[in-house]
Amino acid sequence: MASILVLNGPNLNLLGRREPHLYGTMTLDDIEQRVRTQANASRVAIDWLQTNHEGVMIDHIHSVLDQPPSGIIINPGAWTHSSVAIRDALSAIECPFVEVHLTNIHSREPFRAHSYFSDQALAVIAGCGAFGYEFAMITLLANLNQG
Ligand code: CA2
Numbered sequence: 549m550a551s552i553l554v555l556n557g558p559n560l561n562l563l564g565r566r567e568p569h570l571y572g573t574m575t576l577d578d579i580e581q582r583v584r585t586q587a588n589a590s591r592v593a594i595d596w597l598q599t600n601h602e603g604v605m606i607d608h609i610h611s612v613l614d615q616p617p618s619g620i621i622i623n624p625g626a627w628t629h630s631s632v633a634i635r636d637a638l639s640a641i642e643c644p645f646v647e648v649h650l651t652n653i654h655s656r657e658p659f660r661a662h663s664y665f666s667d668q669a670l671a672v673i674a675g676c677g678a679f680g681y682e683f684a685m686i687t688l689l690a691n692l693n694q695g
Pocket residue numbers: 558559560562563564565566567571623624625626627628648649650651652653660
């Protein structure tokens with residue numbers, strides 16, 4: 549059975565409760581529910597994490613080193629623009645990852661345009677809101693099926 553690890557970075561637990569004009573009205577729980585429904589239909593196992601602590605995310609990535617998932621979907625949040633440490637942890641895992649952003653990071657403040665992840669990602673999805681997670685899963689499964 550294919551498996552996908554979904555990683556969500558800092559402040560994404562606030563989705564739907566603050567700044568809806570920017571991030572939409574769906575909560576992260578709503579997004580997780582949609583992703584799990586999609587995964588069930590495709591017979592994919594989901595491991596879902598949101599954390600506000602960089603070390604927790606790094607430790608979680610390390611915990612799957614020996615048995616990597618089929619793919620990773622990551623919205624690193626603000627760590628997108630700062631974290632060499634999470635980039636390095638992901639590099640150590642032998643599976644593709646898709647980088648997702650709810651917003652179009654290229655149409656916001658200039659500092660958001662740079663990502664420490666994009667050059668290593670199978671794909672980058674930005675500006676599609678919550679649909680980005682679903683598009684990311686489609687991309688990972690298509691990539692898996694291509695062998
Ligand atoms: O667009 C995205 O998904 C981001 O990864 C979201 C991050 C931001 O730092 C990145 O540049 C782009 C911020 C997530 C914070 O989410 C909030 C949600 C509601 C209220 C406040 C923050």
